[in-house]
Ligand SMILES: NC(=O)C1=CN([C@@H]2O[C@H](COP(=O)(O)OP(=O)(O)OC[C@H]3O[C@@H](n4cnc5c(N)ncnc54)[C@H](OP(=O)(O)O)[C@@H]3O)[C@@H](O)[C@H]2O)[C@@H](O)CC1
Ligand SMILES: Nc1ncnc2c1ncn2[C@@H]1O[C@H](COP(=O)(O)OP(=O)(O)OP(=O)(O)O)[C@@H](O)[C@H]1O
């Protein structure tokens with residue numbers, strides 16, 4: 001593949017070429033699992049929608065299996081949304097346990113995740129995770145283990161809250177992708193660069209931020225999405241939707257996880273030369289925006305996240321017909 005950018009001075013990524021170079025063929029010789037096994041770590045008493053949106057989006061785009069690791073309270077609720085998801089009720093929040101049980105529970109959580117980790121092509125950490133300190137402590141251990149196993153991680157939502165307060169979890173890990181919204185980006189810039197967001201020089205600041213966290217990839221969400229790994233930067237401005245209903249970032253996290261896994265498979269075979277995390281971000285962003293636009297054409301003001309998820313398959317089909 002040539003460049004991630006369209007020709008000319010624009011930062012706009014050539015998303016169509018990227019889709020065509022990383023989408024796997026649908027062949028009868030392939031077995032279940034080869035198109036991707038994704039796991040979402042998220043879902044607590046308060047939020048059950050976010051992990052569901054992320055995990056189901058991964059399946060609708062073409063992953064074979066999608067797991068959710070969530071709290072015991074959230075699990076039956078998430079299972080009831082869809083029988084397609086494999087739901088592990090392993091996490092606990094402080095309110096439901098005694099202090100003296102914390103270390104044994106923490107050990108159980110990591111033992112449970114360890115059984116699965118090497119099978120996953122990508123982890124999404126954070127959609128609807130909540131901010132309970134004990135739960136975040138257990139999730140830090142999961143992230144350390146994922147890193148030891150070289151499993152890529154897309155960090156979103158409350159996962160970004162965790163990482164902003166403990167940068168070592170991702171610093172210097174090239175398979176980490178952070179997907180901050182406006183607020184989450186502001187907190188990262190303040191913490192890492194010790195300054196305020198500067199939109200005049202937005203691309204340079206994004207490059208510095210990614211470099212400052214040791215070359216992780218950052219997808220800065222907004223009117224246009226900007227992506228950088230500290231070495232290069234590009235933008236995705238594909239027309240999206242004027243509806244800003246909650247949950248669109250969750251679709252994005254699941255999408256990036258799948259495309260990043262496919263891009264990695266292509267990179268392993270020498271079929272692409274660009275950083276797979278950048279390719280995954282560009283494809284995830286372009287697809288979400290196209291699906292949001294299609295859903296808005298249908299539903300107008302009543303467009304919701306579920307409507308956008310229903311448009312993922314048709315959007316992908318228009319880009320790369322099977
Ligand atoms: N159905 C579910 O289960 C869903 C669950 N979710 C989960 O919720 C958790 C917390 O995530 P989060 O996004 O609500 O937290 P955060 O970014 O701190 O925003 C808080 C406040 O900041 C503001 N604000 C945000 N963006 C802005 C912008 N672009 N421009 C300007 N202001 C902006 C805005 O404040 P307001 O306007 O209300 O004053 C907003 O209310 C996390 O786990 C996530 O995954 C969601 O995924 C949604 C679907
Ligand atoms: N002003 C905008 N115009 C067009 N698209 C936008 C705009 N703001 C965000 N988006 C798109 O919506 C997607 C989600 O971004 P958003 O900032 O809503 O994330 P989020 O706050 O994390 O969402 P969530 O509600 O899932 O937590 C991004 O991929 C981005 O492309």
Ligand SMILES: [Mg+2]
Nearest residue numbers: 157181249250
């Ligand atoms: Mg979000």
